[in-house]
Amino acid sequence: MPDTATPTAPQGAGQIVTIERIGNVALVALDNPPVNAAGQALRAALIAAIEALEGTVAAIALYGKGRSFIAGADIREFGKPPQAPSLPEVVNRIEASTTPVVAVLHGVALGGGLEVALGAHARVVAGSVTVGFPEVTLGILPGAGGTQRAPRLAGVGPALDLITTGRRIGAAEAQSLGLVDRIEAGAPRDVALAMAEALAAGSLPHRRTSEIEVVPDPAALTAAEDTVTRRQPQLFAPRRCIEAVAASLRPIAEGLAEERRLFQQCIDSPQRAALVHAFFAEREVAKIPEAGATAREVAHVGVIGGGTMGSGIATAALLAGLRVTLNERDAAALDRGRATIEKNLAGAVKRGKLDAARRDDILRTALQTSVRLEDFAEVDLVVEAVFEDMAVKKEIFTRLDAIAKPGAVLASNTSYLDIDEIAAATSRPGDVLGLHFFSPAHVMRLLEVVVAAKTAPEVTATGFALARKLGKVGVRAGVCDGFIGNRILSHYRKAAEYMVLDGATPWEVDAALQDFGFAMGPFAVMDLAGLDIGWATRKRLAPTRDPRERYSPVADRICENGWFGRKTGQGYYLHGDAAPKPNPEVARIIEAARAEAGITPRNFTADEIVTRYMTAMIAEGARVLEDGIALRPVDIDAVFLFGYGFPRFRGGPMLYADTIGAGQLAARIEDFAREDPFYWRVPALIRRLAETGGSFADLNRGEE
Numbered sequence: 061m062p063d064t065a066t067p068t069a070p071q072g073a074g075q076i077v078t079i080e081r082i083g084n085v086a087l088v089a090l091d092n093p094p095v096n097a098a099g100q101a102l103r104a105a106l107i108a109a110i111e112a113l114e115g116t117v118a119a120i121a122l123y124g125k126g127r128s129f130i131a132g133a134d135i136r137e138f139g140k141p142p143q144a145p146s147l148p149e150v151v152n153r154i155e156a157s158t159t160p161v162v163a164v165l166h167g168v169a170l171g172g173g174l175e176v177a178l179g180a181h182a183r184v185v186a187g188s189v190t191v192g193f194p195e196v197t198l199g200i201l202p203g204a205g206g207t208q209r210a211p212r213l214a215g216v217g218p219a220l221d222l223i224t225t226g227r228r229i230g231a232a233e234a235q236s237l238g239l240v241d242r243i244e245a246g247a248p249r250d251v252a253l254a255m256a257e258a259l260a261a262g263s264l265p266h267r268r269t270s271e272i273e274v275v276p277d278p279a280a281l282t283a284a285e286d287t288v289t290r291r292q293p294q295l296f297a298p299r300r301c302i303e304a305v306a307a308s309l310r311p312i313a314e315g316l317a318e319e320r321r322l323f324q325q326c327i328d329s330p331q332r333a334a335l336v337h338a339f340f341a342e343r344e345v346a347k348i349p350e351a352g353a354t355a356r357e358v359a360h361v362g363v364i365g366g367g368t369m370g371s372g373i374a375t376a377a378l379l380a381g382l383r384v385t386l387n388e389r390d391a392a393a394l395d396r397g398r399a400t401i402e403k404n405l406a407g408a409v410k411r412g413k414l415d416a417a418r419r420d421d422i423l424r425t426a427l428q429t430s431v432r433l434e435d436f437a438e439v440d441l442v443v444e445a446v447f448e449d450m451a452v453k454k455e456i457f458t459r460l461d462a463i464a465k466p467g468a469v470l471a472s473n474t475s476y477l478d479i480d481e482i483a484a485a486t487s488r489p490g491d492v493l494g495l496h497f498f499s500p501a502h503v504m505r506l507l508e509v510v511v512a513a514k515t516a517p518e519v520t521a522t523g524f525a526l527a528r529k530l531g532k533v534g535v536r537a538g539v540c541d542g543f544i545g546n547r548i549l550s551h552y553r554k555a556a557e558y559m560v561l562d563g564a565t566p567w568e569v570d571a572a573l574q575d576f577g578f579a580m581g582p583f584a585v586m587d588l589a590g591l592d593i594g595w596a597t598r599k600r601l602a603p604t605r606d607p608r609e610r611y612s613p614v615a616d617r618i619c620e621n622g623w624f625g626r627k628t629g630q631g632y633y634l635h636g637d638a639a640p641k642p643n644p645e646v647a648r649i650i651e652a653a654r655a656e657a658g659i660t661p662r663n664f665t666a667d668e669i670v671t672r673y674m675t676a677m678i679a680e681g682a683r684v685l686e687d688g689i690a691l692r693p694v695d696i697d698a699v700f701l702f703g704y705g706f707p708r709f710r711g712g713p714m715l716y717a718d719t720i721g722a723g724q725l726a727a728r729i730e731d732f733a734r735e736d737p738f739y740w741r742v743p744a745l746i747r748r749l750a751e752t753g754g755s756f757a758d759l760n761r762g763e764e
């Protein structure tokens with residue numbers, strides 16, 4: 061009969077650890093849904109189970125119920141007071157057991173989950189498993205012996221690779237590295253029973269990992285340091301990972317103590333808080349008011365427009381296993397669209413994301429092209445990605461209304477235009493929403509799901525289900541010019557342009573923001589995206605521009621020369637075969653603009669550049685919240701993390717805002733407002749938080 065070992069499990073909780081004694085062996089099943097995170101209750105129950113069984117049976121097998129072995133430590137506990145027993149204590153206790161223990165892995169065994177397995181005396185995979193040390197992506201290091209035991213089993217080089225990259229690997233690679241001993245077919249419990257019996261019978265070898273000698277590999281340590289310095293100079297955790305692995309050459313007790321010390325440093329670092337915030341941001345954004353609505357089935361997607369975005373969106377849908385019909389204005393444009401999709405898929409094959417046979421299959425059976433919109437009668441969901449022109453979009457939606465089957469979802473990929481107005485061109489506005497992809501659409505993870513006034517809840521739910529299917533992060537946005545991301549971008553880009561007018565160079569601005577951690581500075585991004593896009597938007601908005609708004613003519617002057625950035629060979633930068641170089645012609649344009657406006661240029665330090673830029677971003681973020689365009693601050697963070705190259709180790713603009721504090725932000729804005737009271741205004745929300753001592757984190761928790 062199963063008995064339980066849940067002495068400290070919370071009242072009312074299920075049996076987090078269950079023991080089954082069968083003959084002379086025991087099975088210990090872990091059951092902490094959804095992913096078997098090693099929270100305090102699981103840790104306590106696991107130690108209790110080992111202590112209850114040690115010496116009473118010939119062998120013990122640990123396995124996970126549900127979808128995984130153990131997904132790792134409970135990330136929600138980080139930054140809170142530690143609760144005994146710690147995970148290292150659990151792992152050490154398992155390893156010290158005088159009765160041999162085999163860990164049977166399935167689903168995932170990540171971070172602390174893999175560390176528990178490394179503490180066992182043998183490791184066997186049931187079916188398939190993903191293992192790895194994702195800790196570094198959360199700003200920490202494997203803190204339950206992983207940095208000491210992985211080098212003992214796999215060698216210093218492979219351990220450094222896994223620990224500093226967070227790379228996740230499958231069973232075969234784990235076996236070839238020595239991290240697992242065997243791969244068996246079968247359900248976890250069946251494999252657990254067979255392996256416990258094999259241990260008891262002496263046919264499954266076992267040993268204590270910490271008793272294995274580490275083979276020194278100074279070259280691997282130096283190489284890892286070089287890689288980290290080159291690729292991630294701003295990150296704190298990767299270096300601590302290397303230091304911890306280096307300590308594995310010492311006796312195990314000393315190495316474990318050093319690992320603990322470095323782990324604690326990481327836990328205390330602001331980067332850890334930001335990276336954990338980013339982890340949860342990705343998941344929090346799915347919590348929307350429409351989450352209860354039933355998404356409509358989407359198997360066949362229609363894409364209108366095979367340009368930059370349409371071909372990327374089609375590629376993303378094809379990669380996710382959907383059928384796609386692509387529509388263009390004429391056969392030549394269709395051919396260009398198809399060629400781009402083929403190129404994108406070839407890239408996926410090259411990167412190992414898709415095999416060549418599957419690619420051929422997709423191109424043969426899943427992709428159709430047509431110049432006739434009438435061929436969209438059977439599609440489940442349409443994404444329109446034609447020119448950014450309201451008249452063209454309205455005409456398309458009116459036609460779609462007549463063609464699409466009842467219940468088809470009609471989406472626009474517009475960057476800025478009013479989805480309500482587009483929806484009004486149909487007789488079924490409930491079926492219309494914005495699905496704002498980011499370029500390149502088959503790579504960038506963000507998808508703004510723009511909910512218009514009449515969008516039906518199940519249509520919004522369908523947008524989120526599609527995001528999940530495509531492996532994207534769906535973020536709910538309301539209708540306004542630019543939704544969440546581009547609205548905020550339009551605002552802070554002006555701050556960058558004003559700084560250039562007042563004395564900074566575009567290249568200084570880019571360098572300062574790159575040093576802050578952005579993948580690229582704003583001027584380099586504009587060159588990449590095409591300066592013509594912003595130019596068209598400025599022309600569209602010119603009639604409604606407030607005369608009090610300061611206006612920099614620099615970007616328009618660059619465009620008037622036909623210089624649209626990378627695609628024309630020059631913009632803010634000169635783009636040749638070598639790395640982009642500052643464009644001296646742009647320096648002359650800036651000088652002329654300053655002279656015209658009677659501006660005496662002044663110097664801007666990198667700090668000043670970052671301060672103004674980030675303050676502008678946060679201020680518009682606050683207004684986006686006030687207007688209800690974003691549900692929560694964390695939604696804005698996710699938009700910037702997954703769509704705008706915001707440094708993940710800073711968690712997003714609104715988390716960053718909390719590190720400054722609302723009072724300080726209000727004071728900064730008031731200070732800047734002395735120069736330009738139209739642009740710099742303290743948002744009511746920041747004012748309120750400053751007065752009440754509140755934070756954006758409070759708003760995320762629904763407290764205020």
Ligand code: 3HC
Nearest residue numbers: 095097131132133134135136170171172194202203204343
């Ligand atoms: N701790 C706490 N909660 C976790 C968690 C963890 N380690 N892993 C997942 N969750 C939560 C998610 O937040 C989500 O909660 P929600 O439903 O309330 O949003 C729920 O579990 C399901 O997660 P996903 O939506 O991500 O489910 P998937 O099936 O897509 O993915 C997964 C499952 C592969 C396990 C993925 O969640 C994952 O990669 N988790 C993180 C694994 C990790 O980083 N482990 C290392 C932790 S650090 C550590 O172990 C330190 C140690 O060295 C001391």
Ligand code: NAI
Nearest residue numbers: 365366367368369370388389445446447448474475497499
């Ligand atoms: P693009 O100019 O590269 O492609 C537009 C395509 O639409 C062209 O191939 C054109 O032939 C086709 N087209 C025009 N009218 C058509 C019609 N009536 N029927 C069928 N096809 C038609 O433009 P891009 O960059 O792909 O932008 C498309 C939309 O996506 C725009 O609304 C834009 O604002 C939006 N967007 C653009 C992003 C970008 O970075 N380029 C990012 C996110 C959204």
